[in-house]
Amino acid sequence: MNTRRIIHRALEGDDSVLSNQQLWLCSTCYACQENCPHLVPITDIIIKLRNMAVRRNLILPEHLELARTLIKTGHGVPINKLFQKLRQSLGLSKNPSTVHSSPDALREIRTLIHSVGFDDLVGEKTEEIKSKSDNIECISEVDPDQEMEINYE
Numbered sequence: 001m002n003t004r005r006i007i008h009r010a011l012e013g014d015d016s017v018l019s020n021q022q023l024w025l026c027s028t029c030y031a032c033q034e035n036c037p038h039l040v041p042i043t044d045i046i047i048k049l050r051n052m053a054v055r056r057n058l059i060l061p062e063h064l065e066l067a068r069t070l071i072k073t074g075h076g077v078p079i080n081k082l083f084q085k086l087r088q089s090l091g092l093s094k095n096p097s098t099v100h101s102s103p104d105a106l107r108e109i110r111t112l113i114h115s116v117g118f119d120d121l122v123g124e125k126t127e128e129i130k131s132k133s134d135n136i137e138c139i140s141e142v143d144p145d146q147e148m149e150i151n152y153e
């Protein structure tokens with residue numbers, strides 16, 4: 001990933017960066033932004049570019065699935081049966097005291113998600129997004145049709 005190049009191309013008006021898979025490789029750790037001697041908001045720019053990409057339905061299937069899982073469960077990575085069993089073997093409750101244990105909290109999250117239009121953005125357009133994701137410039141051997149395994153009950 002070359003963040004500097006992505007931002008430079010974007011500043012030049014090259015909107016092909018929105019369909020470049022490199023845009024999605026940043027883990028948004030903020031290390032570069034916090035250490036930039038010129039106070040360039042690098043990570044914020046990456047996030048802004050991603051927002052623009054998603055509005056054009058340019059999102060990787062893995063991220064789309066994660067977004068839809070967030071809407072469904074209140075977690076990007078929800079607990080699964082394996083971790084529920086592990087928790088119980090340690091004497092813990094089956095689910096952590098997160099949204100998994102609070103239907104009210106899940107309702108609040110969904111209300112928030114709906115109020116900002118996130119569900120419309122990623123929830124209803126699966127087929128369109130999937131077809132457009134074929135236009136994302138892949139730089140690795142990632143299979144764009146690979147399904148994320150979720151064992152959420």
Ligand code: SF4
Binds near residue numbers: 026027028029031042
């Ligand atoms: S936020 Fe972290 S992962 Fe993203 S470009 Fe900066 S240093 Fe790299």
